[in-house]
Amino acid sequence: MTMIEASNEDPALAFSRVKLAYGGQGNDALILDHVSFDVMPGQITTVVGPSGCGKTTLLRLAAGLIRASGGHVLQHGRVIDGLNTKVGFVTQESNLFPWLTTLGNVEFPLAIRGVPKKERRERAMSWLQMVGLDGFENHYPSQLSGGMQKRAAIVRTLVYEPEVVLFDEPFGALDAQTRMSLHHQLLQLWHNRRNTMFFITHDLVEAITLSDQVVVMTRRPARIKEIVKVPLKRPRNVFEIFLEPGFDETYAALWKHFKGEIKQN
Ligand SMILES: Nc1ncnc2c1ncn2[C@@H]1O[C@H](COP(=O)(O)OP(=O)(O)OP(=O)(O)O)[C@@H](O)[C@H]1O
Ligand SMILES: [Mg+2]
Incomplete structure (x- = not known):
């Protein structure tokens, strides 16, 4: 790892002008295009974006499984340039x-x-x-x-x-009630330990329920469309999240940015 800077105020993870092209440099192969955002320590940051836009790719970069074609991914100021043993990875399949x-x-x-x-x-x-x-x-x-x-x-x-836990749509395949219980348990675990969590989902309600901020990605080649802060107080009642003050406004703000990125035909 190459040291760039470090202090307690540093983001746990920083994506800085990240470009990624799998197996080629041409525009056709471009997946991520100048993606920049921070995952702050002790917070839950979620990424939403259309299928195939490069969400799992972000986690693979953070885990050091692949390398950016341009820009940097940093953990506490250090460039991740090999397998990153300081992250845990909860994949979509339980494995x-x-x-x-x-x-x-x-x-x-x-x-x-x-x-x-x-x-x-x-x-x-x-x-x-x-x-x-x-x-x-x-x-x-x-x-x-x-x-x-x-x-x-x-x-x-x-x-x-x-140090950081990466989650790749872990609850996608579960029924709605089981999902809610798992949201509740995950937030309880987070309240006890204040882990830094970086979470991928398609589900805007899940994103609001869990997160401090939601990063909305565009279609491929993906850029950051918007970063929406979630103002809901903690602890949150995940079983009646729709009733929490601030939910409707946050959903509307997210949907405004997200709807343009999904195919409507
Ligand atoms: N190893 C690879 N080689 C070439 N292309 C790849 C590779 N892995 C992923 N891709 C392509 O990169 C793009 C982004 O993939 P990624 O898995 O990050 O998308 P995603 O946003 O997680 O999608 P989903 O929501 O469906 O899980 C896709 O178009 C995919 O086809
Ligand atoms: Mg994926």
């Missing part, structure tokens, strides 16, 4: 190891970091309790519901306390 129990899955990242057995068991169990999965620690992933698998996947990432 739990089917041959390990729930407990084994949550202990796994601690085991590869050399945490002693007793401590990793205690830490894993305490995280499983926080999301109501105690009692299911000896179940295998195939014996869990979709929502339970998702909770296990989230705590498997949070258990090793990464």
Whole structure:
């Protein structure tokens, strides 16, 4: 990592004039075009944008899985120029190891970091309790519901306390009620730990429910269309988020920017 600058006021992640072209420099291959925004420490920042515009690509850049063709992605002032072990990545699929129990899955990242057995068991169990999965620690992933698998996947990432947690549409495949419960639990986890979270979604209500700010991307080649601050007070009642003061105005502001980016034919 190359040091550029660092202080406590620095963004946790900074995208600075980022260009990205997969496998080519021509305009046809351009995915991201001068994308700049910050993910501030201790906040939840969400990106919304049309399908295929480059949202997952942003997370892959932050994780150091790919490199920008132009500009920089920085974590606390350092350019991310290799695999970034300071982020945790919750992918769209739960990707739990089917041959390990729930407990084994949550202990796994601690085991590869050399945490002693007793401590990793205690830490894993305490995280499983926080999301109501105690009692299911000896179940295998195939014996869990979709929502339970998702909770296990989230705590498997949070258990090793990464500086920044990346979420790629983790709740997309779940029914509306399960989703609401998971929003509630995720916000409770956030209130306890104040992790920096960088969250991708298609869903504007999910974006408002969770975030401090929502970054709206354009169609490909993606630019930042607008950054909308979410004024809703915390803690938020996710079960009646529509009734929270400021919800309607925030939704209207987001929709105004988002609607022009989706195909309406
Ligand atoms: N490895 C790759 N090589 C070439 N093109 C790619 C590669 N990965 C993604 N792309 C292209 O880059 C664009 C952005 O992909 P990305 O997965 O970031 O979109 P997205 O916004 O996450 O989409 P979705 O909302 O559907 O998940 C897409 O047009 C995709 O076809
Ligand atoms: Mg994606």
